[in-house]
Amino acid sequence: MQAFQNSSSNFSNIITKIKPDLLIYDAFQPWAAKFASSQGIPSVHFSTSGSTQFSFFHHFHTYKSFDTFPYPAIYQHEYEIRDLFTQGGSIKVKDAGKGFVFGIFELSHEILLIKSCRVIEDKYIDYFSELSHKRVVPVGLLITRNNEKENESEILKWLSTKNKFSTLYISFGSENYLSKDQIEEIAKGLELSNVNFIWVLRFPIGSGFNIEDALPNGFLERVKDRGIVEEKWAPQAEILAHENVGGFMSHCGWSSVMESVYFGVPIVAVPLKLDQPVNSRLVVEIGVGVEVKRDESGKFSGENVGEAISKVIVEESGEGFRSKVRELSEKVKMGEDEEFDEVAEQLSNICMKK
CATH class of the missing domain: 3.40.50.2000 (Glycogen Phosphorylase B;)
Structure with a gap:
């Protein structure tokens, strides 16, 4: 900056x-x-x-x-x-x-x-x-997709072996990092909910953290058949567009919320800072997800995480979230051309006046 x-x-x-x-x-x-x-x-x-x-x-x-x-x-x-x-x-x-x-x-x-x-x-x-x-x-939402290299991803090949709506995608963006306690509680929630998952887990450069040290002892072995933990990169748009994804655990950065709505995927909200808590409340208000409960100091437990995951993917309520977000997705896509036309007209008018 x-x-x-x-x-x-x-x-x-x-x-x-x-x-x-x-x-x-x-x-x-x-x-x-x-x-x-x-x-x-x-x-x-x-x-x-x-x-x-x-x-x-x-x-x-x-x-x-x-x-x-x-x-x-x-x-x-x-x-x-x-x-x-x-x-x-x-x-x-x-x-x-x-x-x-x-x-x-x-x-x-x-x-x-x-x-x-x-x-x-x-x-x-x-x-x-x-x-x-x-x-x-x-x-509009300005969602872009690259359908070439991503389709060859090992992650997508693995995802294709799972059942429809059975998998949770987890990512907190490229500028947000979880504490070791938060990582452990999310891992605990994943074990309690027993869902399939793809977890993109990043650490600050120079932090010295790695996946094995950050996760609970034995976690990777216990979940090896139903989970992938990726430290570097994953094709987020292609994952969210996949029919086997049933939820997106997100920090609720605005672009992530927009991608989730666009691809019709309910959100498990874990806001971390700045505008993210407000975005998370909007997610709940419009009926496309749930927020993980926290205590008065802002801490969440593995039980809180597991409960939220289950509401979105495991329990009957998940179909309600999926139905609502699919409805919004269809409306968003139908209005894209009209929004582009309005933007073009407004910018053209400003240039013409000049």
Whole structure:
């Protein structure tokens, strides 16, 4: 991020040379939008996070309270609020303004683009528009798939030997790491629920951790016939698209939530930080998953994990989650072209006015 911010002078030279009709920027470079504006170039903000979390946190910024948020399904626990301010306070953005989230939305010309759709976030898109005084234009879920090398994956070959909806996919993204205690409790939950699983388990570079040391003694041997633990990489989109996957245990990063809905897979939510708890509450609200229960300090047990997994994959309730998420998936896909057309029209109008 520091290197990126240090590139602002080079960016200025590029903009001056090519003189684009429009700049699209994200949360971490308000300096880019400010320079473009000084050159008479309109800028439009594009967010890869959802409207629910932006409306929730913008409400707090405006009214200084989470409790008065108009949609009670979205909330935060005390430990999440404490962690949020600790984590958020460590982010330093060059040329940040004093408005909500560094003032990035105030710099956007007429509209805000957001990776979302009305099928999932209708009322939150409208409330975010109201708070930001900008028209929020959803661009859809922007899911990509590569059907070449992934189809040759040993993981997919293994998955094809399992029963329909019988397998849990577990991944916490590329920037989230579980503690040893959390790893052990998830492992315990997997043994209690007795489901098939594919677990992508990553560790921070230089941490010294490896799969054998992090997992409980004998775990890999006990689950060898029904589970894969992968440390490096797995073809996530192809796994979620596979008919034998019945659930996705996720930290609820926005892209992971969108992929799960797009491919019609219910979610076992284990949020870790920042916007993830809010995304998790949305998952529960729209009926496409469950959240693993925790105690007042934010800790979860293997029993909590096993209970949540069973609700999504083992028990009869799982069919209800699968039915709901498939319904949303179909609606999302039906609306993609319309959303693309709206985005194109809005951006064209801005360029024409210029």
